[in-house]
Amino acid sequence: MRHVWVPTIVLVGLGLAFGAGFRYIIDPADEATIGNYLRSGLHGVGVTLAGWTVHLYFTSRRSGWVRRWPLTAELLISSAVMAIVVATAAVALEALLYSRRAVDAKWLLNNYPRIVGASFAMSIVIGAVYELVRLVGGRELLNVLLGRYRRPTREERVLLFLDLVGSTTLAEQMGELRVQDLLTRFFFDIDAAIVAHGGEVHAYVGDEVIVTWRAEARQRRYVDCFFAIQDRIAALAGRSESEFGVVPEFRAGIHAGPVVISECGESRRQVAYFGDTVNVAARLQAHCKDAGRLLLVSGELLRMLPAGPDLLVDALGPTQLRGRAAPVEIFAVARRTPAAA
Numbered sequence: 001m002r003h004v005w006v007p008t009i010v011l012v013g014l015g016l017a018f019g020a021g022f023r024y025i026i027d028p029a030d031e032a033t034i035g036n037y038l039r040s041g042l043h044g045v046g047v048t049l050a051g052w053t054v055h056l057y058f059t060s061r062r063s064g065w066v067r068r069w070p071l072t073a074e075l076l077i078s079s080a081v082m083a084i085v086v087a088t089a090a091v092a093l094e095a096l097l098y099s100r101r102a103v104d105a106k107w108l109l110n111n112y113p114r115i116v117g118a119s120f121a122m123s124i125v126i127g128a129v130y131e132l133v134r135l136v137g138g139r140e141l142l143n144v145l146l147g148r149y150r151r152p153t154r155e156e157r158v159l160l161f162l163d164l165v166g167s168t169t170l171a172e173q174m175g176e177l178r179v180q181d182l183l184t185r186f187f188f189d190i191d192a193a194i195v196a197h198g199g200e201v202h203a204y205v206g207d208e209v210i211v212t213w214r215a216e217a218r219q220r221r222y223v224d225c226f227f228a229i230q231d232r233i234a235a236l237a238g239r240s241e242s243e244f245g246v247v248p249e250f251r252a253g254i255h256a257g258p259v260v261i262s263e264c265g266e267s268r269r270q271v272a273y274f275g276d277t278v279n280v281a282a283r284l285q286a287h288c289k290d291a292g293r294l295l296l297v298s299g300e301l302l303r304m305l306p307a308g309p310d311l312l313v314d315a316l317g318p319t320q321l322r323g324r325a326a327p328v329e330i331f332a333v334a335r336r337t338p339a340a341a
Contacts, residue, residue, distance in 0.1 A: 004056065011048050019044020039097045043090070050089035051123075054082045055130075061188075071131065079123035086123075087115040139200055140271050144263065149271050152262040156215035158222050158254065158301065159278060160199070161285035162190075162229070165249040167207040174244070182240075183207055186248045189236055190229045197225035202273065208285075212273070215256050218306045223333055226252050226295050253284025255298040280328055283321035291316060291332065299329030312336045 023040035024032070057063055058078045066074050091112060133141055143149055164186065171179045187209060194201060198221055199211040213222060229250070233240075237247045257277035264272045284296045293314075302313065312334045318327035 008049075008052060011052050012045050015045040015048030016041040017044075018048070043093045043097055046093045047086055047090050051082055051086050054078070054085050075124065075127045075131065079120055079127050082123040082127075083116050083120035086119045087112060090115055137200060137202075144269075144271065149261050149263045152260050152274075154258050154260050156257070157259040157261075157273075157277065158213040158215050158256045158304075159202075159259070159273070159281040160211040160222060160225065160252055160254045161281050162209050162211065162226070162250055162252040163285050164207040165251060170246065174246075178244070182244050182246070182248065185240075185243075186233075189232055193228035193232050194225060197221040197228060199225055215304065217304050220305055220308065222254055222256075222301065223295065223297065223305065223311070226254070227335055251285060251288035251294050253281050253286070253288060253296045254301050255281035255284055256301045256304055276324075279324065280321065283324060284328070284330065287319065287321060287330070291330075293332040293334075295333050297331050297333050299331065302331050302333075310336045 019040040019042065020037045022044065023037055058066065058074075058081075063078075066077055069077075091108065136144070164183065167179060167183070170182070174182070187204060190209070191201070194211055199213055202210040202212045204210075211225065213219075233248055233250075240247050255277055257280070258275060259277050260274040262272060262274070263269055280298060284298060288294065288296050296316075305311075314332040314334075316330045316332060319330045320327050
């Protein structure tokens with residue numbers, strides 16, 4: 001819930017500041033009282049939280065009905081709802097906070113449509129920006145705007161490659177369109193766990209997702225992200241079984257090391273990752289099947305993890321991974337169950 005409460009707290013502060021600032025700009029000096037500033041601040045908070053509530057709804061699973069429609073329709077519907085809710089909240093708070101000001105039928109007839117129209121226009125712009133962020137990724141979009149990767153840049157990164165098990169067989173049994181529905185739902189379900197552990201989705205490639213972090217020593221969030229994904233899918237097992245007849249299974253490989261990052265392409269630009277670290281992480285994930293393990297990590301990654309009694313680490317020794325000349329030190333990592341403790 002941190003990804004909800006933290007923005008909520010920030011928005012409350014911004015709404016308070018905006019309301020008070022709006023009062024300072026438009027009202028005469030003789031109305032500059034603490035009471036008026038407080039009412040304006042509360043007005044701003046109420047309007048901001050009304051908009052935030054609509055946003056949370058349209059980014060939750062409950063709004064799946066609208067996400068089945070084209071993006072234009074989704075944007076128009078969400079913006080219309082946002083405009084009506086925000087305008088209604090603004091008018092209701094006007095009457096509640098400023099009881100001495102009459103909000104009569106004439107005022108509503110003259111001003112409410114204008115408030116709805118202005119709110120709708122702002123919602124369209126904000127919604128379009130939000131969809132762009134969702135499409136590109138917030139951090140990646142910021143890096144592109146700042147020109148961070150216009151030239152190749154070397155960074156220490158942690159890469160997690162996570163792959164759905166048996167997708168080819170599932171496609172034969174369920175059909176490709178049905179499996180794509182399963183994949184879409186799977187990627188949606190695990191996103192919260194990735195974000196909660198500071199991960200950034202670099203790419204979806206077929207039935208695989210690539211997650212990245214800036215490499216930091218003494219951090220467990222890389223493997224904890226995998227365990228959180230396990231917990232999330234387990235919690236939704238009943239729903240998945242009833243809807244698709246199967247519970248998704250997955251394997252992952254994690255590696256840490258230097259990565260060269262650069263923008264590439266012309267007609268469609270993309271931030272791409274290059275280097276041995278990317279190849280090793282991908283090969284670790286592929287080797288999970290041969291090793292019969294769900295999570296494999298490299299020695300480089302393991303040395304970054306703090307010791308923990310709840311981790312079971314099994315050394316598989318130096319291993320020759322396909323497409324790589326030098327062997328890689330590989331470890332299988334799992335959580336210690338109470339019976340194994």
